[in-house]
Amino acid sequence: DIQMTQSPSTLSASVGDRVTITCRASQSISSWLAWYQQKPGKAPKLLIYKASSLESGVPSRFSGSGSGTEFTLTISSLQPDDFATYYCQQYNSYFLTFGGGTKVEIK
């Protein structure tokens, strides 16, 4: 199995801050990585696919980068609606895996 490690697990930030979340794969996954946002009591929502492609309708303050084993999700200017938990997911094979999640909290 490919293991996905996210860091940090919790992040405290203020509105307007630039926020970066990291996801590391235990082996190379090329660019086969997606990012999701989940709010309490709701299903996850796709933000980014193929490491850096922004899903339609997602604000441009979200961006993704990386390839191989290291990836980042960046929120350029944190908005009140962005306080949530974020997950990465690899799809390098039939056996998919999620990262452990990063909770973005209000500072």
Added chain:
Amino acid sequence: EVQLVQSGAEVKKPGESLKISCKGSGYSFTSYWIGWVRQMPGKGLEWMGIIYPGDSDTRYSPSFQGQVTISADKSISTAYLQWSSLKASDTAMYYCARAGYYYDSSGYYLPNWFDPWGQGTLVTVSS
């Protein structure tokens, strides 16, 4: 509109069986993968397995192999997740989600990202 609608919340006793469903609409059900994801209370997302309704190709996470069964009935555009004997530790929210596919270097069609997701089915197992 592409939509996945899941069956309602369930309360079961340990040892009972259960089958929950996920009905797809607004797209060709047989041309996309459907995956199942577990979220235990206060915890993260865990991929359980995935099925391609077009040919019933099914893959399981090693953590869930033998513990659950994933199936699909393409005549009614519905995927299922079932347990033969529930445990208290199966208490969780279960999501289904649609995945497209891409071709790898060997020509196999692999599942990719999940979008959209169902609303979730809460399963509570308690004596």
